Amino acid sequence: MKRFARIIGTGSYLPSKIVTNLDLEKTLDTTDEWITARTGIKERRIVTDESTCDLALEASKNALEMAEISPSKIDLIILATTTPDKIFPATATMLQDRLGASCPAFDLQAVCAGFVFALSTAQQYIENGSFKNILVVGSETMSKIVDWNDRSTAILFADGAGAVLISSDNATGIKHSKLYSDGSFLSSLHVNNNGINDLGTIEMLGNEVFKIAVNRLSDLAEETLKDCNMTSDEITWMVPHQANIRIIKAVAKRINLPMSKVIQTLDTHGNTSAASIPLALDVGVRDGRIKKGDMLLFEGIGGGFSWGSVLVEY
Numbered sequence: 001m002k003r004f005a006r007i008i009g010t011g012s013y014l015p016s017k018i019v020t021n022l023d024l025e026k027t028l029d030t031t032d033e034w035i036t037a038r039t040g041i042k043e044r045r046i047v048t049d050e051s052t053c054d055l056a057l058e059a060s061k062n063a064l065e066m067a068e069i070s071p072s073k074i075d076l077i078i079l080a081t082t083t084p085d086k087i088f089p090a091t092a093t094m095l096q097d098r099l100g101a102s103c104p105a106f107d108l109q110a111v112c113a114g115f116v117f118a119l120s121t122a123q124q125y126i127e128n129g130s131f132k133n134i135l136v137v138g139s140e141t142m143s144k145i146v147d148w149n150d151r152s153t154a155i156l157f158a159d160g161a162g163a164v165l166i167s168s169d170n171a172t173g174i175k176h177s178k179l180y181s182d183g184s185f186l187s188s189l190h191v192n193n194n195g196i197n198d199l200g201t202i203e204m205l206g207n208e209v210f211k212i213a214v215n216r217l218s219d220l221a222e223e224t225l226k227d228c229n230m231t232s233d234e235i236t237w238m239v240p241h242q243a244n245i246r247i248i249k250a251v252a253k254r255i256n257l258p259m260s261k262v263i264q265t266l267d268t269h270g271n272t273s274a275a276s277i278p279l280a281l282d283v284g285v286r287d288g289r290i291k292k293g294d295m296l297l298f299e300g301i302g303g304g305f306s307w308g309s310v311l312v313e314y
Ligand SMILES: CC(C)(COP(=O)(O)OP(=O)(O)OC[C@H]1O[C@@H](n2cnc3c(N)ncnc32)[C@H](O)[C@@H]1OP(=O)(O)O)[C@@H](O)C(=O)NCCC(=O)NCCS
Pocket: 029, 030, 031, 034, 035, 038, 039, 112, 151, 152, 155, 204, 205, 206, 207, 208, 209, 210, 213, 243, 244, 271, 301, 302, 303
């Protein structure tokens, strides 16, 4: 009998410090009007002294509580992050220790596509019968690699974490996933570090990234529907990576999906990279919009570039 990877718990966590567009006006040559109109972001959360693991821990506890699964029952932890706390060990192993779990744990790096890459990886382990319960986390402290003097990136990125507990199920779960990478776009969006002793900061050709994101994500949404022999009418909610409201609207328009079927958290979360999809998912689940049986489309694209989609019957 086919095994499906089903989401049985979601959780998220945001640091308490809120940085509004008006706060950024004080230090950057920008305005609330410009940021709101060009990106859809009004405010974002930024850590003071919390680590990527601290955020991941709180989000994971929330997901485990909803799933009613104790840490001892987790078979694998996959943590998607662009901002690990150390070069080694993996932030996932620190999370494993602090949760009190005793399973294998590893980090996965696909920048803002990290969550869909991690979810697709978890899907393979569940479907081939290797593991029953997998904790998939996206956690980021992007503020640590932002150049706070660069108005084109400082307004976008933010901190936070989201987590899902995936469990083996005979009836329903992840229907499909599709992943892509094209490393020839390194200079469009990357961190300009010089070797491993230098953290560096984000450098981005915003306009180019914008166009590529719209094209790649629109094509991918169409392909995903075609692969599954579905139309967009059958999608209950699109839960996209939260990078720019204009990107999200353009992709929704291409597949004829009304914005009323899109979970949008960009206005208050900003771009939290690998954390943005599970954060938005948790918001939609906890406020009652996302219900059991809903068909969810996750999509994300990240620097350099990597992009992917996951279609889930929730
Ligand atoms: C960054 C982004 C918001 C810029 O919006 P845009 O409409 O493309 O704007 P442009 O880059 O063409 O710049 C237009 C003008 O606004 C200026 N500008 C850039 N950032 C600004 C800011 N924060 N405030 C005010 N003006 C700004 C530019 O300097 C430029 O000025 P000029 O015309 O005098 O040269 C947009 O390109 C974007 O969101 N790109 C995708 C980024 C992304 O999603 N990255 C993560 C992917 S995971």
